[in-house]
Amino acid sequence: MLLNIKNLWVKGNAKIILKGVNLKIQKGETVALLGPNGSGKTVLAQTIAGNPKYKIIKGGIYYHHRKIDSLPPEKRTNLGIVLGWQAPPLVKGVKLEDFLKIIQKTKVFNFLKPEESQILLKELNANISGGEKKISELLQILSLKPKLVIFDEIDSGLDIKNLERIAKTIKKEIIQKKVATLFITHNGQVIKFLKPTKTLVMVDGKIICQSKDYQKILKIIKKYGYEKCKKCPFSSDRPYS
Numbered sequence: 534m535l536l537n538i539k540n541l542w543v544k545g546n547a548k549i550i551l552k553g554v555n556l557k558i559q560k561g562e563t564v565a566l567l568g569p570n571g572s573g574k575t576v577l578a579q580t581i582a583g584n585p586k587y588k589i590i591k592g593g594i595y596y597h598h599r600k601i602d603s604l605p606p607e608k609r610t611n612l613g614i615v616l617g618w619q620a621p622p623l624v625k626g627v628k629l630e631d632f633l634k635i636i637q638k639t640k641v642f643n644f645l646k647p648e649e650s651q652i653l654l655k656e657l658n659a660n661i662s663g664g665e666k667k668i669s670e671l672l673q674i675l676s677l678k679p680k681l682v683i684f685d686e687i688d689s690g691l692d693i694k695n696l697e698r699i700a701k702t703i704k705k706e707i708i709q710k711k712v713a714t715l716f717i718t719h720n721g722q723v724i725k726f727l728k729p730t731k732t733l734v735m736v737d738g739k740i741i742c743q744s745k746d747y748q749k750i751l752k753i754i755k756k757y758g759y760e761k762c763k764k765c766p767f768s769s770d771r772p773y774s
Contacts, residue, residue, distance in 0.1 A: 534557060534558075534559065534595070534597075534598065535558050535559055535560045535562075535596065535597065535680065535681060535713050536556070536557065536558040536581070536594070536595070536596055536681060536713070537556075537557050537594075537595040537596075537598075538554055538555060538556040538557070538581070538592070538593075538594050538595070539555060539592050539593055539595065540553050540554075540555060540591060540592035540593075541553070541554040541555070541556075541577075541580070541589065541591070541592040541593070541594065542554075542589070542590045542591035542592055543573075543576060543577075543580050543587050543588065543589055543590065544587070544588045544590050545576060545586060545587045545588070549590070549738070550573050550576045550587070550738050551573050551576055551577060551580070551738045552737070552738040552739050553591075553592070553739060554573075554577060554592075554735075554738070554739065554740055555740065556577075556733070556740065558681065558713050558715060559713065560680075560711065560713055561711035561712070561713055562713050562714075562730055562731065563708055563713075563714050563716070563727065563728075563729045563730050563731075564713075564714065564715050564716070564729055564730065564731045564732075564733065565715075565716045565717075565718065565721075565723075565724045565727070565729035565731070565732045565733065565747060566715060566716065566717045566718070566732075566733045566734075566735055566740075567718060567719065567721055567724070567732065567733070567734050567735070567750065567754065567759075568719060568734060568735035568736055568759065569719055569736065569759050570719055572719075572735045572736050572737060572738065572759075573735055573737070573738040573739075574685070574717045574719070574735055575619070575685055575686075575717065576738075577717075577735070578616060578683045578685045578715070578717055579616070580594070581594060581609075581614065581616075581683060581715075582606055582609060582614060582616040582683065583601075583604060583605055583606035583608075583609045584606065585605075589602050596609075596612060596614065596681075597612075610677060612680070613677075613678070613679050613680030613681060614679070614680070614681050614683070615674050615677050615679035615681070615682050615683070616682075616683045616685065617670055617671075617674055617682060617683065617684040617685060617687060618670070618685060619685045619686040619689050620689075621658040621666055621669070621670050622658060623656070623657065623658050623659045624656065624657035624658060624659070625656055625659065626656065627656060627657045628653070628654055628655065628656060628657070629652055629653050629654075629655060629656075629657055629669055629672065629673075630653035630654060632657055632673070633653075633672060633673070633676050636676050636677065644671075644702050644705065644706060645668070645672075649665065649668055652665050652668065652669050657669070658670070663690040663691055663695065664691060664692075664695035664698065664699070667687065667691065667695070667699045668698075668699070668702070671699070671702055671703070671706070674707075675706055675707075679707075679712055680712060680713065681712070681713045681714070681715070682707055682712060682713070682714050682715070683714075683715045683717070684703075684714065684715070684716045684717065684723075685717045686717060686718055686719070687699065687703075687716060687718070687723055688718055688720065688722050688723040693722075696722060696723060696726065697726060700723060700726035700727055701726075703727065704726075704727065708727070714727075716729065721751050721754065724747050724751065725751075728747065729747055730745065731743065731744075731745055732744055732745075732746075732747040732750045734750065734754070734759065734762045736759050736760070736762065741762055742762040750762075
């Protein structure tokens, strides 16, 4: 088991946000996590990555059977856990090309189109379009040689053309290379491109539904909304795995 989250309760800003989350991700598995804004999806991602803003009050996170609750973010990154931000932070004075040369052991420029290569000469995540930011972030992620990538709203701010471009790159450079992935989204658009092996639904800090059939989950959400998932045919009280 690559990642095993057991009965995870998390507090942030004096408020309990995650309420008994169970989640298992196998090596090479592609998992989607859907949920409305404010349901706790990003908090789960940040907690897995080690953001000290969020405190685990019960349960734990296990990576390769090792409990990593107390590890700082940089240690988790060294283990292969990499977070793709919804809004990547801007880093002034550091060109993307220089950043990649410092941290990478092998070149990851192979998927860049000729017209995209100019982002290498720009400051990290600065003064570039939404689509270019996602490409820049993928370059940064790949340079870290991840074993588990968590994408937080990878489809945020992208039109269909750019979303398809990003999705194709993720499939080729990450999914087909058997890197485990967790995709977090609230609208489900990216799921149609990436076709996850398992889809989960989170509402009010709890994972309430799971299915291997992402299309049925999307149809239920589109027709009835997220609240319907609490009573959908795939819901149960068993731990999700």
